[in-house]
Structure formats: C-alpha cells, structure tokens
Amino acid sequence: MFSNLTDKLETVFKKLRGAGMLSEKNIKDSMREVRQALLEADVNYKVAKRFVKSVQEKAVGESVLKSIEPGQQVIKIVHDELVSLLGNKAEPIAPIDKSPTVYMVCGLQGSGKTTLCGKLALMHRRKNKKPLLVAADIYRPAAVKQLKVIADSIAVEHFSLEGKKPPEICREAVKYAEKNFIDLVILDTAGRLHIDDELMTELEEIKEQVKPDELLLVADAMTGQDAVKVAEEFHKRLNITGVVLSKMDGDARGGAALSIREVTGCPIKLASIGEKLGDLEPFHPDRMASRILGMGDIVSLVEKAQETIDEGKAIEMQEKLLKAQFNFEDFLEQMNQIKKMGPLDGLLKMIPGVGKALKGVTVDEKNMERMVAIIKSMTIPERRNPGLIDGSRKRRIARGSGNSVQSVNQLLKQFYTMQKMFSNMNKGKFKGLPKGMMPF
C-alpha cells in the first residue's frame, strides 16, 4: 500500500534520463508522486496541494534540472520543505517558571488526553516538581477514577470535586494549588467533538477562569483528512499553544501532523509513543518528515543504536556483516545488543526497505527468545559453521532447546536469508542501515 517514494521518484527520473533530457514535465510527474505520497500519509488534500505547489516552484528554479541525481535532489527539497513547515526544531513545552503553572489538555474523544496528563505529571515529577492532576472530565464513565489510578501509580496528587461543573472544578483546583505549594496544575478535560458548541463553550470558560500557561490539543496520529477541521475549530475557539501527537508508536504515517501544523501555525511539541506513562518524547520535525514521506525513521534508529551498542563490537560486526561472514555466535551477540535497545517491534519498521525485504520473517520478543534458546543448544562448531547442521543435529538441537525441528529449520532459513540480504547490502542496496545492525 505505502510504496516507497524514493523508488517511485527514481522510476520517474530513470524514464527521463533514458530520454536524455530533463524537462519541467518531468518535475511535474515527480510532483504528482510526491503529492500521492502525502495523500497516502493522510495529509489533507488542500494542504498537500499547496505544499506541492510551493515545492514545485523551488524544484523548477533550483539545481534539480542539472543535477546528476534528480530523484535524490527532489527528495531533499521536499524533505527540507516539510521539515521547515513542521517547525525545524523540537519546540519545548512551557517551562514551570511560576507556581502554579497551569497546563490545560483538550481534544477529541479517545485521543489520549488522560494518558498524556499522567505523562506530563511524571515528566515534571522526575524534575522534582510537584504536579496536581485535575479531573475535569465529569462525563465519561470512570474518567475521574482513571485519572486517580494514574496519579496514584506515579505518586502524584489528584484533585476532583463531586457535583461541580468543570470550570468550577478547575478554578478550585488552582486555588488549592496556590495554597498547597503545587508547581504544576494539569487539567484533564473530557473528550469532545469540535462541533459540539456547548462543550466547546465549556472549554472557553475553563480557559477564561484559569488562564492556562499551556493549552495543548492532543491529536491522534492515525487521524485522516478531518484533522484540519478539528484543529482549525479548536484553535479558533481556544487559541491553543501547542499540539501533542499521540499513538505515534503505531505505523500511521501521520500526515495529520502537517495538516494541523499548517492550519493552526501552532508548534507540535510532544509525541506520545505508548501507553506507559514514560512514553513521551519531544517532537522531531525531521523524523516526522521522513515518516510522512514513507522513508522510515532512520535517525531514531541510528540514535538508539548509538546509545546502546558497543562501538568496537559494532565495527567488528559491520565488517563481518559486509563480508556476509557472520555466524550464529555473532547472531547471539547481536541479539544481546538489540535486547538492550528495547522493544523490537517499532525498531525494525524504522529501517527503510528492510520491512519489505524481510516480509514474512516475523519479529517479536518471544520469537527472539526462541531463537536464542535454539542457538544455545548448538555446539560451538555448529554455531561457527551452520553448514554442519544436518538432519540428526537438527533433531538434537530441537530436543535440547525444547523446540520443534521446524523451528530450527525456520531459524536456519532466516539466517541464510539474512546472509543473502547482507551480501546484497554489500552491493549497495540497503544504504540506510546503521553500522553494526543486524536487521532480523
């Protein structure tokens, strides 16, 4: 479904190079591919159209026509332009420069507000600030309890008032905070539709009463074309100060980010990347740009790898990989390194091209554990020279590791697939792979 833009552009320009001539029409064709990639990523139609128009002007004017690698050049222009639209650098959330500072969190139903409130509280508690989580959602069944459970789990104070309307609850919460040395008041409001006039008015009232220092709109990264209307309406009524993109741990391309940014002009400040309260990151425009273009989040992967992988070992590994000379001993070592990098599922998808190349090879933690068990049941010579492993050895290894012969076969097959892949990589097919990474 999500075809790789780089491939497509290369096709466009290959055709044109064949013709021995670059023309504006070719640029137009490539822009059509760019537009399509944006639409597939759920960038709003009108936003995509405006974007492509502005990029096209740049592309025609600039060096693309003369460039030796026009495909790359176009991608670069598109990517840079996206980054600049998304905000160039990560913009921080309002600092706690007075007590109490007030954050107000709003958005559509189920977007991830309550969870975000917990994450913000944890983030600041870790910096030795004293947050207060305020339950301003009196509508959703068990919403107050949900926030209380979250507050208790991170040892943060919780505030709720029975029988009161949200604006009053929030006002009282701020008063309470002033008296009780609270540094940060976080208001968890109920989910609502942007067209629900009554509930939107309620938000205006809350804002009016507590004058928040940060008014965050939480938007689900999976949102489609409607993101524009939602953001526009929330911004019009509340003048939001920042956006948080939630559920970024999935595989949505997240074009909504571009749409929201464009129609509100508000910075996207944070990315919510999981259900756990520690799963919160600064928003990175450059990574988002790659993701929207379907080019994977290579920067994050490299960063993660650099944080955890032993440099010397990495270099050694890379040499082996490139010569396709690695064996099961290296495999084990690599698994240990990768385990240190955290949950695997997100990891692999960050590598452009690899997801496709390894289709059908399932990757998950349990599978990894099984592989480790199987390898550990091999003798050292077998690990160093997998060619040795014949039928009877397979049966022994299977028994020893408590697995089926089928699983052993599967692992061997995977191993050979990888070997083949790396010899391809050696021929330059997987440029994006960070050094020392074994992408199984």
Next chain:
Amino acid sequence: MFSSFDKLKKSLGKTKDRLIGQISQVVRRRKIDDDLLDEIEEILIEADVGVAATMRLIKSVKLKAKERKLTDGEDVLTLLKEEITVILARKGSPLFNENDPKPVVWLIVGVNGVGKTTTIGKLATKFSQDGKKVIIAACDTFRAAAIDQITIWAERSKVDIIKSQDGADPASVAFDAAKAAVARSADLLLVDTAGRLHTKANLMEELKKIKRVVNKAIPNAHIYSKLIIDGSTGQNAINQVKIFTEAVGCDGIIVTKLDGTAKGGVMIAVAEELGVPVDFIGLGETIDDLQRFDPTQFAEALCADG
C-alpha cells in the same frame, strides 16, 4: 425504521453536505470531463476514501458513463451512489447464524481509544432489548479504570458482567466469563479487550490467546471478531483491518464517532480493498447512539436531498 433513518440522516447531515452535497453542487450544469472528475476526486479523497480507492471509483464512473453514453455532470452523482452502494453491500453480513450454538461470542477488538468499551455498552443494551441474555467479559485488565468503566456500562445496560482485578490475565477472565455464560445459559458473550496497536506482536498474541481460551471453555462456540474503527481514522484503517484479521479474523467492522465531521470514507476504502462488512455505526456517546449499518440506506442518506 423511519425514525432511525431520520436520525441517521440528521447525524450524517454534515457528512452529506460536504460529500455528496458538495458533489451535487460541483456537477450542476457541467459536462462529464477530466476537470469535473478531478474535482470529484478531491472531494472523495477529503472524505478519507483514499487515493487508490478513489482512483478506482473515478475510473469505473468514467467507464460506466461512456458505456451508457452519459455526458451530463449530474449523472456522475447517480453513478457514484450506485458504485458506493455496490462496494459497501458486496458482502452483506448476517449478525448471527441460525445454527450458532449458544452462547455466541463477540470478541470486541481494536486500536486504542476507538470506542470498544462504549460500543459494548450500546450492543449490550440493544441485544438485551431484543430479548437476548447478554453477559459482558471485562478483559481489559490493563488500562487504568477500564474495569470500572465497563462495569458502569454493564449497569446502564442491565446485563451481567464477569470481571477480575486490574492486572489479571485477560485470558483467564475470558475463560471464567465463557464458563459463566454457559452456566447461566446466556445467548451472547461480549468480550471487552484492551486497546492495542496492530503493530505490537506480543499484544496481538494475547488476543489470539483470549480466543483460544474461550474456545477451550466453550468447545463449539462461534466466536465472532468485531473490529472497532474510529470514523475519523485515515488510511491506517486499512492496516488495522489487515493485521487484526490476520490475528483473530474479522467478521465485521463497527465504525464509531460518525457524529463528528469525519466522513468515514475509509469505510469505502476498507470494503473496496478488503471486503469486510460494516455491521454498525456509532453516532454518539450515549447508550442508543448505535445504528445497524445498511449500505443502501447509508448511500441514500448520503445522497438524499436536503
């Protein structure tokens, strides 16, 4: 029937105005040509129908117009309505099969925050009003206060609920609930599961396990997997349907939050690409904001005047 049609029409009013309403304005006093089709393409994509499905729709409208020698812009509206109805109706779905042994199990699955728990509240109400004995299994033991939330919905719909504590193994809750459903001669067991992204292999395994365990508790049970999709979801819905289907199958989709301005065009994309039927649509946060999805009625409501 009539009042439900009116409600649907009203709820979809905004959708209608912007989708078909928009189309009917665009086509007025125009000839069918590339410019017109481009404008319609824009309207469809803005409804989340998606690039691929939109292209196919446009292509077949073009083809049909040619076959039937239609040149009038307004004919596009008729053709589109036809096309959309056909796509959405391609796989009509009975909610239950006549000879399903009791209890029937509905496993309610989907990504985070789409409306699974709320929809269970609505379904429980609907089916118990239809005279079925319904039991709810509170298998989201992960999210904060998820059990409290589903308990409130069970109270509202006056049905029994089987639950455990936060952090309990969801499969074991499912097992107990399945046993209870048999013991109490229930007709329908609705299983609320925790939200999970389809990309998380271990969580998808957990779903499979829940299904296996229910099967163990009720050996010949017909377990339907119902996937809940947020109506404002973009093209990611296609991956959601694909991967949930791979894990536990998908016997039907319920599209929620169509009371907003999102047009739910992704329904067309999903039906077109994967042929999974839409069973119900959610139109609000209260207990009776649920409608049986009827493709013809839906297309009519979308296309009706005024």
